[in-house]
Amino acid sequence: MDFALTQEHEMIREAARKFGEQEILPGLAERDRAHESDPAVLKKMGESGLLGVCIPEKYEGMGADYISLGLACEELERADSTARVVMSVHVGLQSMTLMQWATEEQKQRWLPDLASGRRIGGFGLTEPNAGSDAAHISTRAEKSGDHYILNGEKTWISLADYADQFLVVAVTDPTASTPTKGMSAFIVDRTTPGFSSRPLKGKLGVRAGNTGQIFFENCPIPAENLVGGEGNGFKIAMSALDHGRYTVAAGAVGIITACLDASVRYANDRKVGGEAIGRKQLVQQMIASMVQGREIGRLLYQKVGWMKNQGLRHTREVSLAKWNNCAAAFDAANKAVEIHGAYGFSDEFPVERHFRNSRGAMIYEGTHEIHTLMQAEYELGYRTDRPLDHSLPAWPFE
Ligand SMILES: Cc1cc2nc3c(=O)[nH]c(=O)nc-3n(C[C@H](O)[C@H](O)[C@H](O)COP(=O)(O)OP(=O)(O)OC[C@H]3O[C@@H](n4cnc5c(N)ncnc54)[C@H](O)[C@@H]3O)c2cc1C
Known part of the structure; x- marks a missing residue:
């Protein structure tokens, strides 16, 4: 077992983090407040190569592996959920599903435009x-x-x-x-x-x-x-969800990280009775629980990324990762709001936005209840997965 990230993983993670900081965060609070999306972000995502991260080079993608896709989603959602949603629908639900199910002629017709961002998929x-x-x-x-x-x-x-x-x-x-x-x-x-x-x-x-x-x-x-x-x-829709859920599970870890970073900063700065609130055991308990969520969440989604790389079916594992990580992200965001006190209740601090965004991820790509039922059904033997007639290409790509 090898938990180490490769140099390519680190480069993609860094590029996605920079993209979040430089292209998503500026003006985001205002856009979020005004309910306004910026289509220029989509264009820039295409130009950055992120929309083709795990698409083979022969279709104008970057040709990186599926763990790289997870890392990109984690870093993008650390900035805001909106860019990760683009990765989920454009890369996960559409491009990867085409990689899995489309004919070679269809792949050549659609994937290069999608991987380069010349066209956007939903x-x-x-x-x-x-x-x-x-x-x-x-x-x-x-x-x-x-x-x-x-x-x-x-x-x-x-x-x-x-x-x-x-x-x-x-x-x-x-x-x-x-x-x-x-x-x-x-x-x-x-x-x-x-x-x-x-x-x-x-x-x-x-x-x-x-x-x-x-x-x-x-x-x-x-x-x-x-x-x-x-x-x-229906089979195609369900395998699309295997890819979409992976991106959502990875992104949820980004929300936890963002909430943790903001909470640690705030807990060290904010003084009560002359002492940083980070010294209070109940605040420490919340921080520790967020660390737990981040670390377990990362292990769960990266295991799924590894399974994708091997070309293994992973419907059960990705459901677990999505179910666990989205609940952990919502819990972390809730705790981050708590740690920020009244300031957490204001959009002056980003934790309020993460709190609202993280709630959505417990609904889309299978609600919390649907994944709870799936996990119970697998364990009870009421649900099993057969290998699909079409599987996602294993990595490295041919
Ligand atoms: C921000 C956002 C983006 C989205 N993007 C897309 C997209 O790009 N494409 C797309 O196709 N969809 C998208 N969706 C839709 C999303 O996938 C659905 O909202 C989700 O599947 C839940 O369906 P529903 O809203 O109809 O709720 P319902 O299915 O009506 O569920 C309502 C409640 O009943 C519970 N429930 C339902 N069935 C059961 C059951 N069998 N047992 C126990 N409890 C149950 C649910 O858990 C939930 O609590 C998006 C949703 C959101 C919020």
């Missing part, structure tokens, strides 16, 4: 009446000649107003023996006639990021945009 699974219950989506794609006609609506879609293309899951066979066998996945270009989007307002967190609804009204989708064959849509 992911459309959730609907107004189907979130956790993704088996009962109702967006419909009907075959008509060499096209599918797409009708329906997706909600809570990250980058709804900015993504150039979405990986969308729709029902192609409503008569299938089980609903999950009647779904297919498509790449939907935002320029498709009948496509529209609308931003969601009034969010608790990820305020400097774009989240919205996307609508399909008789959208003609070319049959060559079908990914992974008809009837595989």
Whole structure:
């Protein structure tokens, strides 16, 4: 077993940290307060290479391993959740899912633009009446000649107003023996006639990021945009979540680190009765618990990164990492607010933003309850994973 990071890992971690400090944090508090996203950040992420971190060089990616993706997410979310959300949907949910399921011709068509950030990718699974219950989506794609006609609506879609293309899951066979066998996945270009989007307002967190609804009204989708064959849509969506959850689990460690750094600084500066509050045992208990969250969280996500590198299926392990790390991040942010006293209740200090952002991560990519159930079901023997017909390419890439 080797826990050491390579020189390349350290370089990517450092580059992502600098990106967070230089490109995300300036003006962030104002954007967050105003619920305003900055599309220039997306462009800069593309130029920095971060959007292609674990995409093979033959598709214009950096060709680094999956642990590098985790490290990048950790460092980006240390600044703010919005940039990590971009990594989750663009790299995790779309590019890596295409790496896993698309044909070589499709990979050549889509991956270079995604890896370089020339085009931005999103992911459309959730609907107004189907979130956790993704088996009962109702967006419909009907075959008509060499096209599918797409009708329906997706909600809570990250980058709804900015993504150039979405990986969308729709029902192609409503008569299938089980609903999950009647779904297919498509790449939907935002320029498709009948496509529209609308931003969601009034969010608790990820305020400097774009989240919205996307609508399909008789959208003609070319049959060559079908990914992974008809009837595989649900499987594709679930393997997309294996990648998205990994980025969320890694990012959660960044939130803990940010909260810990701010809390240590504050606990050493703030005096009560002439003594730094860091000297108080109850404050120390909170700091110690945050350290515990950071260290366990890192081990959990990096183990998943290692499994991805080996090309192993890791649905159970990534669910555990996402479930544990997001709860630990919310707990750390809550403790950080507590340590800051009334100042933690104000957006003058970043811990308030991390507190709101960390709550969202316990909802998306599987709620806290869904992961609790998954972990119990695996242990009780009610749920097992078979190897998939298509696996994510192991690293090093061919
Ligand atoms: C900021 C943000 C960004 C998002 N981005 C995307 C995106 O890019 N693409 C996308 O497709 N989706 C996205 N989502 C949607 C997200 O994945 C869903 O919100 C999530 O899956 C939960 O679905 P829901 O909101 O419909 O809640 P519901 O599924 O209705 O759940 C409501 C409550 O019921 C509980 N519950 C549900 N089912 C069960 C059960 N079987 N047993 C026990 N309890 C249960 C849940 O845990 C929860 O507490 C995003 C959400 C947010 C907040």
